Amino acid sequence: MTTVKAYAAEQADKPMAPFNLDRREPGASDVEIEILYCGVCHSDIHTARNEWGGTMYPVVPGHEIVGKVSRVGASVTHHKVGDTVGVGCFVDSCGHCGNCKDDLEQYCENGHSQTYNSFLQDKKTIAYGGYSTHIVVTEKFVLKISDKLPLEAVAPLLCAGITTYSPLKHWNVKKGDKVAVVGLGGLGHMAVKIAASMGADVTVLSRSPGKAKDASELGAHHFELTTGKENMKKMAGSFNLIIDTVSAKHDYNEYLALLKTNGVMVLLGVPPEPETVHAASLIFGRRSLVGSLVGGIKETQEMLDYCAEHNIVSDVEVINIDQINEAFERTIQGDVHYRFVIDMASLKN
Numbered sequence: 001m002t003t004v005k006a007y008a009a010e011q012a013d014k015p016m017a018p019f020n021l022d023r024r025e026p027g028a029s030d031v032e033i034e035i036l037y038c039g040v041c042h043s044d045i046h047t048a049r050n051e052w053g054g055t056m057y058p059v060v061p062g063h064e065i066v067g068k069v070s071r072v073g074a075s076v077t078h079h080k081v082g083d084t085v086g087v088g089c090f091v092d093s094c095g096h097c098g099n100c101k102d103d104l105e106q107y108c109e110n111g112h113s114q115t116y117n118s119f120l121q122d123k124k125t126i127a128y129g130g131y132s133t134h135i136v137v138t139e140k141f142v143l144k145i146s147d148k149l150p151l152e153a154v155a156p157l158l159c160a161g162i163t164t165y166s167p168l169k170h171w172n173v174k175k176g177d178k179v180a181v182v183g184l185g186g187l188g189h190m191a192v193k194i195a196a197s198m199g200a201d202v203t204v205l206s207r208s209p210g211k212a213k214d215a216s217e218l219g220a221h222h223f224e225l226t227t228g229k230e231n232m233k234k235m236a237g238s239f240n241l242i243i244d245t246v247s248a249k250h251d252y253n254e255y256l257a258l259l260k261t262n263g264v265m266v267l268l269g270v271p272p273e274p275e276t277v278h279a280a281s282l283i284f285g286r287r288s289l290v291g292s293l294v295g296g297i298k299e300t301q302e303m304l305d306y307c308a309e310h311n312i313v314s315d316v317e318v319i320n321i322d323q324i325n326e327a328f329e330r331t332i333q334g335d336v337h338y339r340f341v342i343d344m345a346s347l348k349n
């Protein structure tokens with residue numbers, strides 16, 4: 001075991017605070033990573049505050065990890081010391097079920113191991129995330145990162161990037177498709193950039209009038225407020241695909257009405273409370289309401305390579321780790337432009 005510095009929530013109502021963490025020594029197929037940057041996802045907040053239930057305390061969040069390989073196990077072949085690498089939302093899966101074989105480890109039939117607040121494949125060791133100086137991960141779940149792009153701005157691709165890229169690919173977004181992105185935060189701003197790069201006509205649907213200019217700079221073609229009933233009515237039947245990234249309770253029926261016939265609304269945001277969907281919202285127009293969870297390892301590597309090729313990164317505000325509680329509050333207020341990323345050097349000193 002190596003003891004490393006980290007930040008943890010000890011209880012739902014306690015702020016994030018310094019914490020010492022024991023990381024395992026790298027086994028034969030493990031890679032140890034010195035973490036340089038870690039993005040702050042709204043899931044970190046939901047989990048730290050136990051908004052979904054089931055948080056195992058203390059919890060060390062963080063699943064948008066970029067760093068350098070510091071040690072490798074004897075049988076590691078894909079990574080070497082000094083390589084720039086990333087880790088996303090999960091760190092292992094069974095490897096033999098149908099979904100794992102189909103490169104859909106996030107839907108592992110035996111339960112994938114998430115990067116934090118989850119059990120490793122021994123089903124008893126708890127995983128701790130990227131708000132720490134180092135992490136040890138089995139090599140298959142470690143991604144290669146191009147040195148071409150600024151690393152602090154690449155970190156959010158490991159969750160916000162893949163979570164939006166995967167449904168845009170799966171529902172085959174192409175030139176001219178009308179795509180709406182609901183909520184302009186971490187996931188939302190990546191959805192705008194990636195959908196625009198695929199040639200879609202992108203509309204941001206936001207409750208925040210102050211984000212209109214940013215939406216356009218991020219590549220959106222239109223910006224509409226969701227707060228006025230008349231404005232929502234005007235958009236009825238407009239979109240082929242809606243990417244919903246909202247983290248808090250909202251009425252899905254209002255957004256389903258904005259889909260064209262055969263349109264699809266993809267839920268990415270996970271509000272803590274359940275929402276009611278009226279059958280008529282789907283029946284009229286043969287509309288679909290679906291969900292999507294991050295993306296598999298192969299697809300995450302594909303997304304990272306795609307972003308490197310198309311110069312797509314996240315718009316980030318880099319913070320020191322002792323600003324994490326303020327960053328949580330600002331994220332909840334929707335005041336993030338558009339992802340907080342922790343500079344992990346601030347934890348080492």
Ligand code: NAP
Binds near residue numbers: 206332
């Ligand atoms: P975020 O940066 O906080 O963005 C969420 C956006 O939703 C806000 O910027 C805001 O946009 C809008 N919003 C927030 N509260 C709202 C409210 N009360 N009413 C209406 N709109 C509201 O969060 P994120 O990191 O992008 O994560 C978004 C959600 O996705 C979270 O629930 C997270 O847990 C989930 N998530 C899911 C996956 C997956 O695999 N499916 C992966 C990662 C995260 P406007 O100001 O523009 O309205």
Ligand code: ZN
Binds near residue numbers: 041042043063159160
């Ligand atoms: Zn995330």
